[in-house]
Amino acid sequence: MNIEDKIQKDIALKPFTTWQVGGPAKYYLEIKSREDLKAAYIWAKEKKLNVYILGGGSNILVPDQGVDGLVIRMLNTKMAVKGERLECGAGVWLSSAISKAVGNNLSGLEWASGIPRATIGGAIRGNAEAFSEPISGIIETVNVFNIKNMNFQLFSNRDCGFEYRNSIFKKDLNLLIWKTVLKMRKEKSEIIKKNLEKSINFRTEKYPCLPSAGSVFKNFDPNYVKEQNPRLYDRELKNKIGRNNKIAAGLIIDMCGLKGKSMGRVKVSLEHANIIINTGKARTEEIVMLISYIKQQVRDKFGLELQEEIQYFGFT
Ligand SMILES: Cc1cc2nc3c(=O)[nH]c(=O)nc-3n(C[C@H](O)[C@H](O)[C@H](O)COP(=O)(O)OP(=O)(O)OC[C@H]3O[C@@H](n4cnc5c(N)ncnc54)[C@H](O)[C@@H]3O)c2cc1C
Structure with a gap:
């Protein structure tokens, strides 16, 4: 065909x-x-x-x-375990990779359990992370399709230019993630089970059950906040820097009193101020409007510029 x-x-x-x-x-x-x-x-x-x-x-x-x-x-969903390495196609669900790893007593991906519908490719592009464990920490190599020369190339972890919620794949749109080798570590099953429970419990407690895209905005670099608003930083935020050395965007949005703020059929989650939920039959337009309102409120109140973590897909 x-x-x-x-x-x-x-x-x-x-x-x-x-x-x-x-x-x-x-x-x-x-x-x-x-x-x-x-x-x-x-x-x-x-x-x-x-x-x-x-x-x-x-x-x-x-x-x-x-x-x-x-x-x-x-939909390249092939997976194979080779010792402590897990080979995954970019289309493999994170949840399937976790199951495969757990079944082989391999640790390193438990932090991602409970994230719905995400693929390995999407996670690598945005350097997905939780509990200060980014996926870049276990990437050994990435097999990349380069649109410019229509060739497949092998990138080392270093070649991928991983940063907080960033990678070369976000900056250079000619590079697609085709497959990867994850370097995991052998671990006792009880410890892996504990890690999984921690991650799932966290998400059950903190994340709303209605449709969302997880965190809408990136967390703040403390130096940026200190520079833009030294008073706010000294009074309220310097003791609230997370283990990942960031100040949670959700905390700042909450400080603007925006939890529960709705616009049409979308709403800032009451559980987590950095999440916008679809309360039923919402339109993208409504989400865009609420995003813009939140950004404006945070800018007006604290002089801070929120940056989207979510990706605008096919907007022209
Ligand atoms: C309830 C919930 C909880 C979440 N919790 C977390 C969390 O704890 N930590 C976290 O980091 N994220 C979290 N997320 C966000 C999201 O799950 C991750 O960012 C995930 O890694 C995105 O993967 P995806 O396959 O869904 O990508 P998509 O949403 O499909 O795509 C994201 C971007 O990646 C690009 N892309 C996808 N595949 C490829 C590829 N193979 N090559 C090149 N580009 C590609 C797309 O074009 C798009 O620009 C959460 C989301 C939800 C809904």
């Missing part, structure tokens, strides 16, 4: 996002092989279409009018 025959038209993206909002993809393709990935890019180039990569949709906001281009869903 050639690539054109595998491409579908006008496919709803809403069910593929944890926020459950957004319009359809003009063209949509599920990819399992390197050959199809290459062929898809050649096809899109000929048609002069933008290409967007969809992981689990747990960190994106899709426009209501849909995405005018080709949306590729990464």
Whole structure:
């Protein structure tokens, strides 16, 4: 079957996002092989279409009018354990990687348990993290597809340029994550079980059950806060720097009294001020408006500029 025959038209993206909002993809393709990935890019180039990569949709906001281009869903879900190493395709669910690791007494990913619908590819791109354990801590290599020369390349951990919620894959949109090797460590099953419980309990307690995309904004660098608002920093925040050396954006949003603030059918979660929930049949437009309102309030009240952690997907 050639690539054109595998491409579908006008496919709803809403069910593929944890926020459950957004319009359809003009063209949509599920990819399992390197050959199809290459062929898809050649096809899109000929048609002069933008290409967007969809992981689990747990960190994106899709426009209501849909995405005018080709949306590729990464479904390369192969996994293999080799000693202390876990090889994963970019489309592997984090939850599946955790199960595989746990089944082999491998530790290193437990912090991610309870994150819904996220893939390994999406987690690497944004250097996902919890409890001061970023995924970059266990990445050995990443197999990358370079759109510029249509070749696959092997990146070391260092080549990936990992930073807080950042990596080379966010900065250079020509680089796609195809697969990775995670370097885990052997651990006693009781300890792994304890780690998993900690992570799941935290998320059950802190995260709302309604649709969301997790934290909307990045946490603040304490030096930035100190520079912008020394008074606030000295009085309220210098003792509230987290183990990851950040000041929680949720704390600042809460200090603006925004927990529970709603706009149409979306609302700032009462459990966690950095989360916006879809209370039912919300539109992306409403989320965009609430994001903009929160940013304006934090700017006006404290002189701080929030930056989105969520990714605007297919906005033009
Ligand atoms: C309830 C909840 C809790 C969460 N908790 C956490 C948490 O504790 N810590 C945390 O860090 N995050 C958390 N998140 C956010 C989110 O789950 C992570 O950022 C996750 O890693 C995103 O992966 P994804 O597959 O869903 O990516 P998507 O949302 O599908 O995509 C995110 C971005 O990555 C790009 N992308 C996806 N796959 C690839 C690829 N193979 N190559 C190149 N680019 C790609 C997409 O184009 C998009 O720009 C949470 C989300 C929810 C809903």
